[in-house]
Amino acid sequence: MKFGIIGCGDIAENSFAPSLMKSDKAELEAVCRRDYERARSFADRFGGCRAYGSADELLSDKELDAVIISTPTDYHCEYTLKAAEAGLHVLCEKPMAHDRVECKSMIQACEASDVTLGVAYRRRLFPQIIKAQALIAEGKIGRVVGVRTHYSGWSSIDPNEWRVAKGIGGAMMEMAVHRLEVLINLADAEPMTVSALVETVEHDWPVDDTDVVVLQFTNGIVGLHSTLLCSRPRRDMVQVDGTEGRIMIDALEFGQSTIKFEDESGVEQVYVDPLTAPYFDLPMIDDFVMSADAGKKPICDGITGYRVQAVVDAAFESHKTGKRISVETIRN
Numbered sequence: 001m002k003f004g005i006i007g008c009g010d011i012a013e014n015s016f017a018p019s020l021m022k023s024d025k026a027e028l029e030a031v032c033r034r035d036y037e038r039a040r041s042f043a044d045r046f047g048g049c050r051a052y053g054s055a056d057e058l059l060s061d062k063e064l065d066a067v068i069i070s071t072p073t074d075y076h077c078e079y080t081l082k083a084a085e086a087g088l089h090v091l092c093e094k095p096m097a098h099d100r101v102e103c104k105s106m107i108q109a110c111e112a113s114d115v116t117l118g119v120a121y122r123r124r125l126f127p128q129i130i131k132a133q134a135l136i137a138e139g140k141i142g143r144v145v146g147v148r149t150h151y152s153g154w155s156s157i158d159p160n161e162w163r164v165a166k167g168i169g170g171a172m173m174e175m176a177v178h179r180l181e182v183l184i185n186l187a188d189a190e191p192m193t194v195s196a197l198v199e200t201v202e203h204d205w206p207v208d209d210t211d212v213v214v215l216q217f218t219n220g221i222v223g224l225h226s227t228l229l230c231s232r233p234r235r236d237m238v239q240v241d242g243t244e245g246r247i248m249i250d251a252l253e254f255g256q257s258t259i260k261f262e263d264e265s266g267v268e269q270v271y272v273d274p275l276t277a278p279y280f281d282l283p284m285i286d287d288f289v290m291s292a293d294a295g296k297k298p299i300c301d302g303i304t305g306y307r308v309q310a311v312v313d314a315a316f317e318s319h320k321t322g323k324r325i326s327v328e329t330i331r332n
Contacts, residue, residue: 001089001289004030004064006055006079007071008042011093015122016068017046019281025289032058055079059086066116066292069093073168077102080117084109089292091118091285095177096305098167100313100328103306107330110302116292118284119305121181125283127272128249128259129182132240135261135270136186141242147186148224148241149179149252153234159204170207171227172198172312179225179236180213181308182252186240189219191307191327196315202230213315215327254280306330 003020005012008031020028028049033039036053043051052058055075059067059082066089069079077097083090090110096103096119110117123129136144163169184191193216201210209230215223238249245263249256257274260267275283284300291298307330314325 001025001065001292002027002029002063003066003068004032004058004061004088005068005070006032006058007069007075007093008033008039009070012068012070013042013045014278015281016070016285017042018278019285020068021046022279022282023285023289025286029064030058030061055082059083059088064088066091066288068120072162073098073173074162077106080106081109084113084115084117087113087115089116089118089288091120091288092305093120094181094305094308095173095312096302096309100306100310100330103302103309104330107302107306116288116298117302118288118291118298118300119302120281120284121178121300121304121308122281122284123178123182123252124185124300124304125287126252127274128238128252128256129185131259131270131272132186132238132247132249135247136188136240136242140244140261141240141246141263142244144187144221144240144242146222146224146241147183148239149183149237150226151175151179151236152226152228152231153236154232155203155209155229157203157205159206164203164205164207166206170205171209171229172211172315173207175229176211176213176225176227177308177312179227179238179252180311181304182238183215183223183225184307184311185304186238187215187217187219187221187223189217189221190329191215191223191311191314192218193324193326194311194314194318195324196318198316198319201228211315213311215311303330 030050032052039051211227240247248260
């Protein structure tokens with residue numbers, strides 16, 4: 001499958017492009033950036049593919065089968081709709097969009113054009129998560145009763161950067177979304193209600209640097225996520241509690257090779273095959289290509305992106321009103 005990348009920033013440089021080059025199912029054919037010279041330089045570093053100075057030019061490239069949208073969030077919906085209209089499959093960087101309304105329009109546009117839509121919640125295909133799911137399916141921890149995710153680290157983002165711009169930036173939209181996806185995935189149910197605090201504790205930002213989100217799921221599981229972008233050192237963890245034990249992922253990071261299983265007999269280290277740098281998106285891209293070719297939804301699909309955004313929207317509303325908020329669901 002021949003891909004173009006819209007946006008040549010850090011994630012495109014450090015994972016999307018290397019993973020495309022590594023894949024035996026995908027080819028990197030074109031890239032674009034508003035600064036054409038920087039797009040050309042990027043293209044030269046990754047096989048000398050075609051370079052364009054605008055998304056519209058790239059989307060008009062008749063040789064492409066799919067695009068990766070690797071731009072700031074405020075362009076995700078616009079470029080997805082244009083790509084769908086051009087008959088191109090779409091793999092969109094997280095978060096999916098500004099809000100669930102845009103997410104719905106992206107899903108509907110891709111369905112109408114009969115193209116595949118994926119959202120880059122890459123941790124869904126991390127070996128730590130896949131192994132945790134297998135242990136849960138085997139009944140190792142009994143019935144799941146709670147899932148917790150947490151991210152802490154120090155962020156020194158300049159207040160003028162888009163990553164801390166209102167509507168698209170901040171701890172919730174930049175960092176919490178990945179962990180909320182993991183939480184929803186491991187709970188294996190629809191999120192039903194959300195209560196949240198969304199605060200700015202330390203930084204001079206117009207958006208949040210600290211979040212706490214409590215979820216209740218339709219199967220009775222309780223989920224808890226917290227984000228602190230004002231604490232050193234970095235920590236990115238997951239805990240799944242069951243009636244007979246628990247699973248602990250002490251580092252939901254690239255390249256990690258172990259998780260822990262705990263029951264009343266003690267703690268056991270469980271080994272997994274780690275992802276190799278810089279090919280962290282290779283499993284997601286290969287699954288996307290195979291799914292698109294088969295006319296199936298990828299593991300990281302648009303519904304996944306919508307569910308996360310619906311929780312985020314409910315979290316912002318909960319903080320604003322001080323109330324528990326119902327999460328708007330969407331069909332599979």
